[in-house]
Amino acid sequence: MRRRHFEAFHPLCPHCLRSGAGEWHLVLAHVMAEQDDDILSGILQCANPGCLHEYPILGGIPLIVPELRRTLGERAVELLLRDDLDPLLESLLGDAVGPDSWFDSIRLTASTYGWDGYADLDPTEEVVPQGPQPGAVRRCLARLLELSPGATGGLVIDTGCGAGRTSFDLAERHPDALVLGCDVNLGMLRLARRAGEGRMRYPRRRIGLVYDRREFALCLPGAERVDFWACDATSLPFAPGRAGLVAALNLFDCVPDPRQLLAALAAHLAPGGSLLLATPYDWATRATPVTAWVGGHSQRGGTAGAAEPLLRALIAAQPGLTIRGEDPGFPWQTRLHDRSAVAYRAHLLAAVKQP
Ligand SMILES: C[S@@+](CC[C@H](N)C(=O)[O-])C[C@H]1O[C@@H](n2cnc3c(N)ncnc32)[C@H](O)[C@@H]1O
Structure with missing residues (x-):
């Protein structure tokens, strides 16, 4: 966690925010390891004497989430899992635990988002012209920035940042901005942080349980203005009304309550x-209960199951928010293996808060 980001974003205790105890800042209670302005290992603590909740900084990533116990129980393995095992040993472990295991699910996510984010910088990557092209999410972002030409910098939050390449793109596009990439997937955040440090290492899925280790150096302009924190986008630990730009790329259909997400952002x-x-409105009950889907059900209702008019209405209902530009079906794809990718048409919407 960069000190500069900690001071500028000035995080609040998510537990106090959620419980209604008010806006209490977090203080750096312990710093165990630090390099330059980057705290690698430490503990943040709520300044409210009646709360004193603690939030760890692990491998440079602060975990500032309202339900720390649950997050650690479900996701700490993503952060603590060794990614420096010899590739042969990693392949043996992968074969042993098999497909659909937590191990394979972590590798597959790293493969899909690591490849889309960084394969363009991999000197050994051979992109097949008739296959998917890396950078799908970056192209979504570039199109959104076209739709919102006056988008300012200042404090920029990239929610659901995944492997983080869009956070670096936002820093490059806004040279005065401090960018914070937020996600709840600790493995993705680790990958993103490594990219900022100038090195990439991820398992690229070839087929089935066969993965190739990808490892290369990279240099991302503006990386020193980007930091990655584990935060829940529906409960961001900040005082409202401070961000010049908030991005949520392909996140809307991944949360339990998309309406709450939109209101929070x-x-x-x-x-x-x-x-x-x-958003591709790719609803799945493992992420979002049907009752919370925005469109995609109740085709007998007012919008005949269409999501787009509902999302427009939800945006228009947020105080001061107006739609500035829209693309109804922009290509976005996720690569699964050498012979498979899922092609989506994402709905892009750029909105602005009235000055
Ligand atoms: C479909 S992926 C998109 C990643 C990236 N933005 C892209 O488009 O390639 C959705 C991301 O949102 C993250 N996510 C899901 N729920 C979240 C939440 N409540 N807060 C922050 N991130 C979340 C996931 O971990 C995942 O990295």
Whole structure:
């Protein structure tokens, strides 16, 4: 966690926010390891004497989430899992635990998002012209920035940042900005952080349980202005009204309550701030209960099951927020293995908060 980001974003205790105890800042209670302005290992603590909740900084990533116990129980393995095992040993472990295991699920996510984010910088990558092309999410972001030409910098939050390449793109596009990439997937955040340090290592799935280790150096402009924190986008630990730009690329259909997500993101925008949204409305009950889907059900209802008018109406209902530009079906794909990718048409929406 970079000190510069900690001071600028000035995080609040998510537990106090959620329980209604008010806006209490987090203080750096312990710093166990630090390099330059980057705290690699430490403990944040709530300043509220009646709370004193603690939040760890592990491998440079602060975990500032409202339900720390649950997050650690479900996701700590993503962060603590060794990624420096010899590839032969990793392959043996992968074969032993098999497909559909937690191990394979972590590798597959790293493969899909590591490849989309960074394969363009991999000197050994051979992109097949008729196959998927890396950078799908970056192209969504570039199109959204076209739709929102005056988007300002300042404090920029890239929610659901995954492997983090869009956070670096946002820093490059806004040279005055401090960018925070937020996600709840600790493995993705680790990958993103490594990219900022100039090295990439991820398992690239060839087929089945066969993965190739990809390892290369990279240099991302503006990386020193990017930091990655584990935060829940529906409960961001900040005072409202401070962000110049909030991005949520392919996140809307991944949370239990998309309406709550939209309201939370809109609330964090400063006057004149931009909200950049991309979503393929790829609803699945493992992420979102049917009752919370925005469209995609109840085709007998007012919009005949269409999501787009519902999302537009939800945006228009946020105080001061207006739609600035829209692309109804922009290509976005996720690569699964050498012979498989899922092609989506994402709905892109850029909105602005009235100054
Ligand atoms: C479909 S992926 C998209 C990743 C990246 N933005 C892209 O488009 O390639 C959704 C991401 O959102 C993250 N995510 C899901 N729920 C979240 C939440 N409540 N807060 C923050 N991130 C979340 C997931 O861990 C995952 O990295």
